[in-house]
Amino acid sequence: MNLTFDLYELNTITILVRIxxxxxxxxxxxxERGMKNHTAGLRTYILVCLGSTMVMMTNQYVTENIGGGDPTRLGAQVISGIGFLGAGTILVTNRNRVKGLTTAAGLWAAACIGLAIGIGFYEGAIAGGIAILLIMTLLRPLKKLIQGKSSKIDCYIIADSLDSFNHFLEFCADLRVNIIDMQIESEHVIESDYETDSNEIVYFVAIDLYNRIQKQDFILRVKNLKGINYFEELEGE
Incomplete structure (x- = not known):
């Protein structure tokens, strides 16, 4: 019997291989996600991928043994349904920082890998799995490199008074950098050991440096400004 043909049929051996x-x-x-201490880690990804595989094998079993069914119907439900699980990993922190997008996308991709395995598309599943791993590991340093060379910066600033923040704005004007967006936050909880004062004001500021000053130099000089009690660059996913 042709071994390749057997691998694409639904039998005891192929069920075990796919699982x-x-x-x-x-x-x-x-x-990869677990080592970075993300919400969804080893067990979550295994369960998502394995569950999707089981869905496609069940779909194939129903189609082959009962007949009349659409072999892609259950798989389509997984593609749309996995969004609920992915949404649970996306958080908007108290600094208006979105976290978990990569994890959510990874869960969706893992579900797609599971569907490919479940239907016997081994080549696609293996190639897709390798691609996902490379994207999650190798492209992270590239993202930081690109972000580091960008002239735009999103800032989280705590000033002790409105006058201190106006001094920061004057500092930006002197450097001829552009304030793209600015928001004031009435309530703030700092995700650090920093102790806040009720009189302090929290600002979210988006700035374009226009390459007139190095980003790290700009950050260092802002931190040394009088009245600026806390400064942090917000990084995206």
């Missing part, structure tokens, strides 16, 4: 492959690929992706 093991789903656990392996889902686990590899989950390990």
């Amino acid at each position: 093991l492959l789903a656990v392996f690929i889902g686990g590899l992706i989950g390990m």
Whole structure:
């Protein structure tokens, strides 16, 4: 009997192969997230990938043994339904910083890998799994490099008074950098050991440096401004 043909049929051996492959690929992706201490880690990715695999194998079983079914129907429900799980990993912090987008996208991608494995599309699943791992690991330093060379910066600033913040604005004007956007936050809770004062004001400021000053030099000089009690650059996903 042709071995290649057997691998694409639904039998005891292929069921075990698909389950093991789903656990392996889902686990590899989950390990990368888990090592970075993200909400969804090893077990979550394995379960998502394995569950999707089971859905497609069940769909294939129903189609082959009962007939009349659409072999893609259950898989389509997974594609749309996984969004609820992914949305649970996306957080908007008290600094208006969005976190968890990469994890949510990774869960959706892991579900797609599981669907490919479940239907016997091994080549696509393996190639897709490798691509996801490379994107999550190798492209992170590239993202930081691109972000570091960008002239735009999103800032989280705590000033002790309105006059101190006006002094910051004058500092920006002297450097001829552009304030793109500015928001004031009435309530603030700092995600650090910094103790806040009720008179302090929190600002979210988007600035374009126009490459007139190096980003790190700008940050250092702002931190040394009188009346600026806290400063942080906000990084995206």
